[in-house]
Amino acid sequence: MRIVDVREITQPIASPIRNAYIDFSKMTTSLVAVVTDVVRDGRRVVGYGFNSNGRYGQGGLIRERFAPRLLEAEAKGLLNDTGDNLDPDRCWAAMMKNEKPGGHGERSVAVGTLDMAIWDATAKIAGKPLFRLLADRHGREADPRVFVYAAGGYYYPGKDDDALRAEMRSYLDRGYRVVKMKIGGASQAEDRRRIEAVLTEIGSDAELAVDANGRFDLETAIAYAKALREYPLFWYEEAGDPLDYALQAALAEFYPGPMATGENLFSHQDARNLLRHGGMRPDRDWLQFDCALSYGLCEYQRTLAALKVSGWGWDRCIPHGGHQMSLNIAAGLGLGGNESYPDLFQPYGGFPDSVRVEDSVITMPELPGIGFEGKSDLIKVMRELAE
Amino acid sequence: MRIVDVREITQPIASPIRNAYIDFSKMTTSLVAVVTDVVRDGRRVVGYGFNSNGRYGQGGLIRERFAPRLLEAEAKGLLNDTGDNLDPDRCWAAMMKNEKPGGHGERSVAVGTLDMAIWDATAKIAGKPLFRLLADRHGREADPRVFVYAAGGYYYPGKDDDALRAEMRSYLDRGYRVVKMKIGGASQAEDRRRIEAVLTEIGSDAELAVDANGRFDLETAIAYAKALREYPLFWYEEAGDPLDYALQAALAEFYPGPMATGENLFSHQDARNLLRHGGMRPDRDWLQFDCALSYGLCEYQRTLAALKVSGWGWDRCIPHGGHQMSLNIAAGLGLGGNESYPDLFQPYGGFPDSVRVEDSVITMPELPGIGFEGKSDLIKVMRELAE
Incomplete structure (x- = not known):
C-alpha cells in the first residue's frame, strides 16, 4: 500500500x-x-x-516542503512493520526531514494538518474510530463521553450586552454548561x-470562562486578576503573551482560581x-x-509524555x-x-450530525477514522477535494 | 512616495x-x-x-499574507511623520496585522526578509549607510570596524581530517583569527x-569555536562539556535543543568557558x-x-531592549x-x-567586493543602504528580480 496523492486547498x-x-x-x-x-x-x-482557526491556511508550506517529502519518501518507509497500514510516526519523520530544531510556528500548522489526515487514514484502514485505536495503543480504556464547552462571546460591531446574553443563553439551550467569552478587547x-x-x-x-487572548502586559494582567477573582469563573485564560512564562508565574500570586493557557505553544518543547x-x-x-496547530498527534503524544514527567x-x-x-x-x-x-468556523468545527450535547458532554459515535464521514456538511467539502 | 511593488523569488x-x-x-x-x-x-x-540559510525560502507565506498586507495598506500609513521616507516600524505593524501572538517560526523568516528590504530602501532614501542611520537613531557613534569569524567545518561525504585542516588553514589565510567547526554529527x-x-x-x-546545532540531549551535552572544557575553545555552541533552557542552564555547572546560542530563537519573547x-x-x-530569521531589525531592536533590561x-x-x-x-x-x-551560501552571504578581512575585522564601506550594491555577484541577481 502507499500514499498516492496529497491535496490541499x-x-x-x-x-x-x-x-x-x-x-x-x-x-x-x-x-x-x-x-x-x-x-x-x-x-x-x-x-x-484541516487546521484550527487563528493561524491561517498553510498551502504554501505544504506545497513547498511537506507534501513533496511525503510523496518522495520510499513508500515502504511510511508503513508499519507488517506493511498493512501507515505508520504515522514514520510519516511524521519523513515530513520533518531536514528541518532544524526550534522555530515552532506555521510549519507546525502545516504538519499538524497533514498529520490529522494521516491519522484519519490510519484509523480508517484499521477499521476503527481513532479514539479506540489510540486507547489500544496506549493500553487504556477509551471513554466515548467527552466534556465540551461553548466558546464564543467575541467582540463584533454593534454587539451589546443583550446580544451577548442571548448568545450565551443559546449555548445553554443547546446543552452546554460551561461557556466562554472574550475579554481584553474593551476597557x-x-x-x-x-x-x-x-x-x-x-x-x-x-x-463562565474568560479569555484575554494574550493581550495583557503584566500590570494589566494583574489588574484584571484582582477584578476577576471576585467572580466564580471557570477559568481566566491566556492573560499575557503565550511565551511570557514569568508573567504567567507571577499571576498565580494574584489569582487563586483556575487559569488556562497553551493554545499558542506549538511544540512539546514550548509546552x-x-x-x-x-x-x-x-x-x-x-x-x-x-x-492541529502543533505538528499533530505524533507531537502531541510527546507533549503528553512531558506532562507525565512534570507530574501533570x-x-x-x-x-x-x-x-x-x-x-x-x-x-x-x-x-x-x-x-x-x-x-463559528463551519463546516470544519463541531460534531457528527448524530451527536447531541447533554450536560456539556458528548458521546463519540463509532465511526472509522476521526469521524468526518458523520458530519454531512464537512464530508461534502472534503470529498470535493479528493473523491 | 509609496511602495509600488513587492517581489519574491x-x-x-x-x-x-x-x-x-x-x-x-x-x-x-x-x-x-x-x-x-x-x-x-x-x-x-x-x-x-533575503533570509539566512537553514530555514528555507518563504515564498508561500510572503505571497499569501505579508506582501499583500504591505501593498494593501494605505500608503501614508507606512511613512514617517514628514512623509519623505518609509517608517520601518509602521511597515512592520502593517505586515503583522491580524497575526496572533506566539508561534515564532517561518512567518518570522518571511517578515525578517521583507524587513531587511524595507530598511535597505529606507537607508537608501536617506542617502546613508544603514549602520550610520541606525547609530544616529540610537544616539550612538557608529564603529565601521566589525569582528567576523569564519564558520565552516561542516560534515560532508569523504571529508577527512586533512581536508578539515586545509579548510581551516584557508580561513586563516584569508585573514580570520577565529574559526568554527561542526560537532555532534559523529561519535x-x-x-x-x-x-x-x-x-x-x-x-x-x-x-576555535565548536557548534553542535542543538543535537545533544542533556547527558550527551554534559559528556561533551566535560571533554571540551579541556580545550581552550572560543565557544561551545548550541549544545541542546534551542528551547531547552533548563539544559542550557544545567550545562553551566559543567562548562566554565564561553557558550553561545540563540540562532534558533526567532522573537524577542523567545530571546x-x-x-x-x-x-x-x-x-x-x-x-x-x-x-533575518526573526522578524527583522524592528524586532531585533526589541530584543536588544530586552537585553538591556536583563543586564546584558x-x-x-x-x-x-x-x-x-x-x-x-x-x-x-x-x-x-x-x-x-x-x-558557502553565495552570492548572498559575505562582504562588498572591496572589503578585506584583517585580523578577523572588516571595515564597512560607506555605501547607501545595506551595501548590496558593493557586492557585484549579489546585486546582479537582485537587479534581475526588480530592475
Missing part, C-alpha cells in the same frame, strides 16, 4: 468577529487530503485534515459590565517550558495545546480548536475535554 | 554539507525586492532582502580527533526566555539571534547568518561581531 473561514488581538475578517484554513490506494467498504481510503470597566451581564444571564445554570517556567498549578489549571495528569488538558481530532484524543487518552465553537 | 542555496541536524541538499532562500517610486542618483530606489571520539586536528593546525594563529531561564552568563557567553551588553551579540544586514547592526549598534561563511 485553502478555504476562507472568515467572520466579522474579533478577539483582543486580531479580527477574523481574512481567516483561512487548509483542508488537506491524503489519498491512499487502500480500499475499505468499496471505497478508496482518503484521510482528511476593564466595560469588560466587567459584560461579565456581570453574562453571569446574571446564566445564573446557576452554567459556569514543557510552560510547565517548567510558567508556575502553572497541576491541581487546578488547564492546558490548551492544540495538536492528562485530564488537565482541554485543547483549543473545536475539532473532532481533539475529541478523539480526549476520548482515547483521557483528556479533560475539548473546546467547541457552536456558531 | 525562491532560489536554491543547496550544498552537499551537513551539520549534526540537517543536510543542505535542498536548502533555499527567498530573495525579495521592495520597489518604491523614489528616485536617487537617477535610479529608482529598490530595497532588497564523540571522532569529534575529539577532528577538534585536535584543527587545534594542531591553527596553533596560536587563531581560536527574553533564554535570558530569564537559560542561565547564560553575561560576562562570557554569546547571543546569536539573527534578525549588546557587545555580547554575534548574530548567526553571515549577511550584511547584521554587519550594519553590529557597526551601528555596537554588537560584538558577526558570523561569516567564507565558502
